[in-house]
Amino acid sequence: MTYTVGETAKKMNVTASTLRYYDKEGLLPFLERSGGGIRIFDENALSWLQMIECLKKTGMPIKDIKYFMDYCMEGDSRIDERLAIIRSQRDAMIHKMQEMQEMIDMLEYKCWYYETAKEAGTCAIHDDIQPESVPAEYHKYLQHQS
Amino acid sequence: MTYTVGETAKKMNVTASTLRYYDKEGLLPFLERSGGGIRIFDENALSWLQMIECLKKTGMPIKDIKYFMDYCMEGDSRIDERLAIIRSQRDAMIHKMQEMQEMIDMLEYKCWYYETAKEAGTCAIHDDIQPESVPAEYHKYLQHQS
DNA sequence: CTACAACTTAAAGCTAAGTTTAAGTCAATA
């Protein structure tokens, strides 16, 4: 089964322009072309695109994805480099997840802050609040007004 | 205790230009100025900056942060709107965390893929691999070559 | 009171990641 750029775009939930742009930037070295120059995507291409999507979603810049794809095309001689890239990307993501959890914690506090302010009709309820009326997990945010 | 833009920049780990840019974009309506026009940051400003940092790290665009700050400056009449913004940001983050976990799962599989390939000296080890030699948590990635 | 580092603004410049446009080609259907 093969697909055109438009069909593939729909499958991957991006625009055809985006796929052509990726191709121009060297992200799709695995692509075949028809005699007339039309790009041909197959199941294998789709699985590469999922890998590219993963790297993009984890914040890797287009250029770095290109370098990774270049290594992939070089085959078994570049396994070490490919492993190193994937490992460092995974480690960066684990770190980012921790950072994100901290941000969610702060947003949870702010939700509580505004929920109680809403109930009281004013943010002033927090001005001289007793620490014991604040859930323990929010204590570290107590200096935050608004 | 008060601080200049440069001192604040160091504290917040951004450049002074960035803070001036945020001010220009309306993110810092709480800022005071000296008689000569120098920006004055205080503890309260720092706590606002942490809020802004949180919204930025959770992917909120500068313009949306401005709208949020505008609501904050309007006081108690906008508690509902502020709560709604924070809630939706929190929900978006929780969703993003799930997506990120999926990406980490894929990267973990790729690590395993390259570790075993490295050991074998070739990615070809995966060509006709028996599903029972693949850890169960990686089975959903089995169609992925490289 | 002078020097000088750090501040001010407006405006131009930069990078990433696409998107849009224009002019033309391909290939499946009537």
Added chain:
DNA sequence: TATTGACTTAAACTTAGCTTTAAGTTGTAG
């Protein structure tokens, strides 16, 4: 075989989020 929708390219344009530059001002230390 003619039509037509989807494809092709190169190049210009867009947006976000800063960063840099240039020209001038502030305020502290000697």
